[in-house]
Structures are given as C-alpha cells and as structure tokens.
Amino acid sequence: MIGIMRRRLSTEQRRAQLLTIGAELFARRPYEDVWIDEVADIAEVSRGLLYHYFPSKRAFFLAIVEAEGAKLLQASAPDPTLPPLDQLKAGLEIYIGYAERHPDGFRVAHQAAATDDDLHRIQRSRITALRDRILAGLSAVTTVDEQTRIAVTGWLAFVPVAILEWLDDPAITRDELCDLCARTLWAAAGLRPA
Known part of the structure; x- marks a missing residue:
C-alpha cells in the first residue's frame, strides 16, 4: 500500500x-x-x-470568530482616496457580502454575542475598532463629539440587526440595504448625503 x-x-x-x-x-x-x-x-x-x-x-470557535472578525475588519479598511460616504458604502458592501456568503456563521456570531461573555468581548473589540475608524472618516465632514460617538456606536448595533432581517426576508435589494445603512448613519450623525 x-x-x-x-x-x-x-x-x-x-x-x-x-x-x-x-x-x-x-x-x-x-x-x-x-x-x-x-x-x-x-x-x-x-x-x-x-x-x-x-x-x-x-x-477553537472563539479563535475562529476572532480571526474572521479581524479579516473582515482588514478587508473593509477604507480607501482614503474616496469621499467619506463612498468609503462607508464600500465597507458596508464588504460586510453585507460577507453576511450573504456566510449567513449561518453571521447569525451565530451576532446572536450568540448577546448571551456569551467571550463572544461579547470579541464583538466589543471589533465594534470599538470600527467605531474609531468611522469617527475618523466623519471628522472630515463634521465635528465629532460625544453625541457623534454614541450615534456611531448605536448605528454599529443597528447594522447587523438590519442585515439579519434582510437575510431572513430580502424584501429589498442588497444595494438598497447598503444605502439604507449608509443613510441611517448619516442621519444619526446629523449629516445630509451629498
């Protein structure tokens, strides 16, 4: 043999x-x-x-969640040559695309974080990194203050819930979902899309 x-x-x-x-x-x-x-x-x-x-x-599972989150964060790094709204939409496209390709994994990672301290810690770390990235982008078009920080943090909780709803019932297109999420952040930050 x-x-x-x-x-x-x-x-x-x-x-x-x-x-x-x-x-x-x-x-x-x-x-x-x-x-x-x-x-x-x-x-x-x-x-x-x-x-x-x-x-x-x-x-093993926690290491996977952490590694996948890091990959997603790296893949959605903004292109500094784009205007802030376009940077945001490009990042959302990557995030929504990931959820679309891995719906079960996306559900598990986001829903389990509500009841699992270790997953919550991993998610908080990713949210903090995303929040800081978004605030840096917003600082180019508005004054970033504590209200803006809180609005962005709330928006980061909104996005996965909106994506989960869309995965369960895709009543709007992927582009419409991306636009909805971007407009929601712009409104939360007190901005109007150009």
Whole structure:
C-alpha cells in the first residue's frame, strides 16, 4: 500500500489551516453540529494535534470568530482616496457580502454575542475598532463629539440587526440595504448625503 505524502506545515500555517476549515464548517452549520473529529479529518491531522492548538471546541470557535472578525475588519479598511460616504458604502458592501456568503456563521456570531461573555468581548473589540475608524472618516465632514460617538456606536448595533432581517426576508435589494445603512448613519450623525 502506497502512503499519501503529507505536506508538513509550519505552526502558523497549520493554525491558519485549522481556522479556515473551522470557519467553513461553522458558517454552514450550528455550533453543536460541528465535530472536532471532522475538522481533524479534513485537515488530515490527529484530534490531539488540533487540541494542541486549541484546548477545547469552544476555544477553537472563539479563535475562529476572532480571526474572521479581524479579516473582515482588514478587508473593509477604507480607501482614503474616496469621499467619506463612498468609503462607508464600500465597507458596508464588504460586510453585507460577507453576511450573504456566510449567513449561518453571521447569525451565530451576532446572536450568540448577546448571551456569551467571550463572544461579547470579541464583538466589543471589533465594534470599538470600527467605531474609531468611522469617527475618523466623519471628522472630515463634521465635528465629532460625544453625541457623534454614541450615534456611531448605536448605528454599529443597528447594522447587523438590519442585515439579519434582510437575510431572513430580502424584501429589498442588497444595494438598497447598503444605502439604507449608509443613510441611517448619516442621519444619526446629523449629516445630509451629498
């Protein structure tokens, strides 16, 4: 019998591979329907090796949520050559597109954060980074004060709820959803779209 030659990955590559496999599985199925053995089988590693990187299924899931959030934050970085409203819409397009491609994972990450302290901590960190990014963009077109900061923070809670509603009942187009979210922030910040 001829054995299959496995490629040896560095620690960072192996961890990234496991996170990618886990993200794909958790995006398609609920948490309780994803098995560590399945992840190990797909990665062609032992269950013990997976537990070497992540001490529990929960730790694995939290690492995936954190990694996916970081990817989304990086992918939605604003293009400084665009006007602020266009920067916002471009970021929203990426965020909505992610939710559209991974509806189950998007639901799990946002709904579980309401009742899970660790997920809430990860989400708060991402929200703070997004809020600061948006406030920096808004400072080019308006005075940013405490009211603006609170309005942006509230808007960041509105957007995932609007996306979840749209995923459940897409009564408007994706472009209309993006425009609605952008106009809502502009209104909350006391601005009028140009």
